[in-house]
Amino acid sequence: MVKVFIYPTNSFILSDLVMRAGHEPLVVMNQVREKVTTLGVDSPPMNITPEDPKTGLKYAAIEVPAGVRGRMALNGPLTEQAEIAIIVEGAPADFGCSGCNRTNELTKFLVRDRLDRSKILEIKYPESDEQIHEFVYKILDFLNTFND
Amino acid sequence: MKEDKVKIALVSCGTEYGGVQAEFEEAAEKVNAEFIYPEIDIKRLDTIGKDFGIDAASGDLRLMMARAEAVVKGQTLADGVFVTTCFRCAEAAIVRNEVRRYIHRNSKIPVISYSFTEQTNAATLFTRFEALTTIAKRRHLLAREIQTGITAGIDSGSTTTKAVIMKDNEIIGLGWGPTNQVLESAESVYQEALDMAGLKKEDIQALGTTGYGRYLIGERMNADLVQEEITVNSKGAVYLAGKQRGPATVIDIGGMDNKAISIEDGIPGMFTMGGICAGASGRFFETVAKRLNVDITELGDLAVKGDQSKVDMNSYCIVFGTQSLVNSLSQGALPKDVAAAACRSVVEQIYQQQLQEVDVREPVILVGGSSLIKGVPKELGELLNVEVIVPDKSQYIGAVGAALLASGFIDEQND
Amino acid sequence: MTSEVQTNVKDKTDTSDTYTKIVAVSSKTVMPGDAAMAAYAAGYPVKIKETCYGLVISGDKDDVDNVAEAVRNLDKNHIFIKDRGFPVGDKRRCRADRKGGQRPGFYTLSEEIGKFGVVGDALDIYYSDSPRIKAKWPERVDPSKIEKLIKKFDEE
Numbered sequence: 113m114v115k116v117f118i119y120p121t122n123s124f125i126l127s128d129l130v131m132r133a134g135h136e137p138l139v140v141m142n143q144v145r146e147k148v149t150t151l152g153v154d155s156p157p158m159n160i161t162p163e164d165p166k167t168g169l170k171y172a173a174i175e176v177p178a179g180v181r182g183r184m185a186l187n188g189p190l191t192e193q194a195e196i197a198i199i200v201e202g203a204p205a206d207f208g209c210s211g212c213n214r215t216n217e218l219t220k221f222l223v224r225d226r227l228d229r230s231k232i233l234e235i236k237y238p239e240s241d242e243q244i245h246e247f248v249y250k251i252l253d254f255l256n257t258f259n260d
Numbered sequence: 261m262k263e264d265k266v267k268i269a270l271v272s273c274g275t276e277y278g279g280v281q282a283e284f285e286e287a288a289e290k291v292n293a294e295f296i297y298p299e300i301d302i303k304r305l306d307t308i309g310k311d312f313g314i315d316a317a318s319g320d321l322r323l324m325m326a327r328a329e330a331v332v333k334g335q336t337l338a339d340g341v342f343v344t345t346c347f348r349c350a351e352a353a354i355v356r357n358e359v360r361r362y363i364h365r366n367s368k369i370p371v372i373s374y375s376f377t378e379q380t381n382a383a384t385l386f387t388r389f390e391a392l393t394t395i396a397k398r399r400h401l402l403a404r405e406i407q408t409g410i411t412a413g414i415d416s417g418s419t420t421t422k423a424v425i426m427k428d429n430e431i432i433g434l435g436w437g438p439t440n441q442v443l444e445s446a447e448s449v450y451q452e453a454l455d456m457a458g459l460k461k462e463d464i465q466a467l468g469t470t471g472y473g474r475y476l477i478g479e480r481m482n483a484d485l486v487q488e489e490i491t492v493n494s495k496g497a498v499y500l501a502g503k504q505r506g507p508a509t510v511i512d513i514g515g516m517d518n519k520a521i522s523i524e525d526g527i528p529g530m531f532t533m534g535g536i537c538a539g540a541s542g543r544f545f546e547t548v549a550k551r552l553n554v555d556i557t558e559l560g561d562l563a564v565k566g567d568q569s570k571v572d573m574n575s576y577c578i579v580f581g582t583q584s585l586v587n588s589l590s591q592g593a594l595p596k597d598v599a600a601a602a603c604r605s606v607v608e609q610i611y612q613q614q615l616q617e618v619d620v621r622e623p624v625i626l627v628g629g630s631s632l633i634k635g636v637p638k639e640l641g642e643l644l645n646v647e648v649i650v651p652d653k654s655q656y657i658g659a660v661g662a663a664l665l666a667s668g669f670i671d672e673q674n675d
Numbered sequence: 676m677t678s679e680v681q682t683n684v685k686d687k688t689d690t691s692d693t694y695t696k697i698v699a700v701s702s703k704t705v706m707p708g709d710a711a712m713a714a715y716a717a718g719y720p721v722k723i724k725e726t727c728y729g730l731v732i733s734g735d736k737d738d739v740d741n742v743a744e745a746v747r748n749l750d751k752n753h754i755f756i757k758d759r760g761f762p763v764g765d766k767r768r769c770r771a772d773r774k775g776g777q778r779p780g781f782y783t784l785s786e787e788i789g790k791f792g793v794v795g796d797a798l799d800i801y802y803s804d805s806p807r808i809k810a811k812w813p814e815r816v817d818p819s820k821i822e823k824l825i826k827k828f829d830e831e
Contacts, residue, residue: 124699124757124787125794131756132798139758162279165378177346178378179274186277204306211320212274214349241793242810248797249807 114258117194117223119216120203121187129248130198133255138190160185172218183215191222196231196258198251199223203237266293266393269338271327271359273320274346279378284344287385291393298327298336312362314355321345321355328359332366339396340370342389347375361619364522364530370395371530373617388533391490395528401668402491402527405504409465409670412453413496414446414481415489415658416473419515419542420629421445423453424659425464426667433457434656442473443480450481466669468492468662484669489658490519490531496661497627498526500651507621511610511640512657513630515542520614522621532617541606542630544581548602551585552595556633559599563635566596568604581605603635607643615644622646627654694736695759696743700729701791702753710746710754717745728788731759752798755791 117138118126130137160182168181171188199220224232233254238247268288275281288295304326309315312325324343330336343360345352353375360373372388395402407429415422417439423446425433435452439445446469454460468485469478470492478486489512497510504526512519518541521531549556571593573584581602588598624646626637631654641648653660700710711725714732719742721734730746732739747754800807 124697124755125790127757128755137758160277160279160281162378164277164279175348177274177349177352178278178280178376179346179349180277182274182277182279182378211318211323212277213317213319213351236812238810240810241796242808243812244790244793245797245800245808246810246812248794249801252801 113260114195115193116255117190117197119197119199119220119223121190121219123200123203126198126200126251129251130255133252134259135196135255138193171222176218177214179212180215180218183212184218187215187219188222191219191226194223194227196233196254197223197227198233198235198254200235200237263292263397266291266339266397267296267337268293268389268392268396269298269327269331269336269341270295270344271298271324271331271341272344273318273324273352273355274349275344275376278346278376280376280380283380283382284342284385286382287389290382290386291389293340293389293393295342296336296338298330298338300326300330304329312358314358316351316355318351321352324355324359328363331369332363338369340372340392342392343371343373345375347377349375357616360530360617364619368529370528373530373532387488387490388531390488391528391531394487394491399527401665402495403525404495404665404668405499405526407664408667410459410463411466411468411663411666411670412450412464413468413470413492413659413662413664413666414450414477414483415492415656415662416442416446416469416471416477417489417515417658418472418517420655421449421471421473422656422659423449424656424663425453425457425459426660426663427457431653431656431660433459434653436655439473442476446473446477446481466666468666470658470662483666485662485666487662487665490521490533491528492661492665493519493627493657494521494523494528494531494661495526495664496657496659497625497651497654498523499664500627500653500657500660501623501625501649502651503623503625503649509618509620509622509624511614511624511626512628513542513606513610513626513636514628517541518610518614520610520618522618530618532614534613534617542628544578544606545602545630545633547578547582548585548599551582551589552599554595554599559602560632560634560636562596563599563603563633564638566594566598566600566635568597568600568639570594570597571601573598573601573605600635600639603633604639604643606630607636607640610640611643620644620646623649625649625651627651627657629655631655693733694739695731695733696739697757697759698730698732698743698746699755699757699788699791700746700750700753701755701788701795702750705749705754710749713746713749714742717742729754752802753791753795755794 114135115138116130116135118130121139127137127139164185165178165181168184171184172181235247235250238244275284285295305319305322308322308326316322331338331341341363343356345356356373360371363369363371370392372392374388407426410427413424419439421437421439423435424431433453433456435449437445437449466484467481468487469483470487470489474486493512494510498504498508508523510521510523517533519531519533521528523529545559546556549559554562571588574580585598624644626640626648630636631650637648637650698710700707707725707729710729711723714723714730719738721732721738721742724731732742743756747756
């Protein structure tokens with residue numbers, strides 16, 4: 113079992129396929145859950161505090177907007193745990209909750225910077241039913257090469 | 261009976277992740293407002309970029325455009341719109357400005373635009389939200405164009421305190437002084453205005469307060485109207501300039517911050533309030549006058565005789581501004597040119613910071629203490645290539661606006 | 676619509692790690708109602724909320740995983756599972772409390788759920804001996820081709 117970074121980080125389909133193949137998706141939902149249920153941190157509607165953009169300074173300098181650094185406080189640790197990665201290119205704005213493109217650029221950079229190219233599947237977002245088929249096959253084939 | 265909450269559509273990117281959502285909500289709660297999040301169809305995110313015209317790569321920015329559209333089309337009913345994105349994000353700044361313009365042009369809903377950092381707190385937002393809710397819910401109050409009865413207005417600013425007594429649409433008393441202790445300064449200028457009018461406190465039928473010290477003074481003096489300076493100053497400016505109908509842009513250079521307000525029929529539609537540094541405010545002129553060894557009242561006459569292009573002055577920060585002041589003088593620059601350059605520097609900053617957040621529509625009315633420094637309207641007019649109006653008694657707009665709006669409460673008392 | 680909703684008032688001393696999963700049903704044979712029945716029948720102490728696309732399950736990690744797996748086994752290739760950051764009925768994500776507007780993640784969820792039908796078909800083929808479906812992907816046109824076309828057009 114390997115830890116798989118997926119992009120878009122919130123994608124239902126990618127997360128499901130990784131789990132189906134017996135691996136662990138590194139997903140931002142888990143980060144958010146940690147925030148919501150951690151004792152004492154309690155500011156609606158999400159438990160992000162002004163401290164998070166400061167945590168994000170680890171990944172981006174102070175001139176980078178607060179929203180990017182706040183997001184990096186969640187995304188950054190995911191990139192550090194990644195053993196392999198699946199990056200979908202050209203996904204529409206509504207696929208996988210990628211709210212801020214600057215964050216996306218930085219997150220993907222950190223993954224590409226850390227991992228060997230053979231550990232990353234870069235794949236185009238499918239536009240037709242046939243392409244969805246190939247999308248699913250390619251992802252599962254890639255994931256299966258990392259089975260013990 | 262408790263008033264219904266004012267519904268402010270929050271059209272934003274990054275407030276949650278930037279860690280400031282709670283501050284925004286706290287500020288809204290304080291002015292009895294609540295945020296609403298216009299509902300949109302998900303498929304709209306795919307197409308809104310092309311339709312709106314900005315193909316933003318960020319999903320949340322597309323969401324902003326789609327939400328603005330939902331508000332404009334009336335699919336979501338909002339009393340006001342707050343458009344906000346992260347400070348220093350170029351993509352967001354483009355979208356924020358265009359969304360703000362789009363709402364302003366296509367609806368009558370008041371809109372403010374703001375860029376935040378993780379340091380932004382509820383206190384910073386409070387005056388802006390108060391203005392937004394006033395415009396949204398108290399239009400009837402702001403619609404007043406004629407002062408009636410005997411009323412007074414006190415404007416407790418960061419640097420100076422002003423008081424005005426009005427009777428039957430005429431100004432009959434004026435008081436002005438530096439703000440030291442908020443209450444004492446207010447008492448003193450109020451008394452000065454009363455003396456000039458030949459009246460006593462008991463003669464005043466309604467009192468309005470505005471400016472930084474409005475709450476304290478309002479409470480102690482039992483004011484009828486306690487109102488933020490954005491709506492009050494707008495009202496005072498168009499009243500004194502005789503431009504109560506149609507469009508106008510009010511630029512208010514205060515002692516500590518500047519305001520730019522785009523107005524229609526005396527009611528603000530779009531406004532910004534800012535001033536990261538005192539370099540672009542009245543405070544800077546005080547420093548310049550002191551260094552040139554002239555009285556602040558003489559600085560303007562000196563400036564209009566000078567040529568700003570002869571001195572390179574940067575007042576982006578008051579420290580840098582003072583440095584360029586000292587440097588230029590040591591290199592033999594003439595005081596009149598330095599004075600002119602100081603005026604230019606301040607209006608350039610207003611142009612770069614405030615005027616990017618509102619649409620400038622003529623007439624441009626310049627108010628606040630700094631408007632009396634003649635070089636300021638001159639440089640502003642040249643920079644914007646418009647005729648700048650400085651109404652008579654332009655430093656009293658806040659107090660006049662408060663006295664004018666307060667007369668609305670006489671009718672209520674009589675009812 | 677909601678079978679059971681947990682309150683949002685979280686005990687400050689409660690340090691339990693509530694775990695939540697979304698189960699989306701896109702099956703010809705299993706209806707969301709069947710999925711709910713299977714989830715209840717699994718018999719674990721979890722909170723279950725029925726939704727238009729399937730279920731949201733909250734509780735201890737192992738229990739939630741087991742319930743989700745039990746539901747998935749009804750039609751393995753056509754029932755999908757994802758982690759969710761917020762517990763069932765969380766006020767911060769609930770539309771009613773947010774004064775309208777879909778919760779942020781809804782936009783994504785809705786888009787992706789629309790694709791589950793075809794993803795399920797692809798999984799059926801992937802895990803069988805059936806021949807894989809091939810797709811055409813647009814390729815970038817060589818600029819020299821365009822140049823040739825323009826020349827040809829000019830000549831004509």
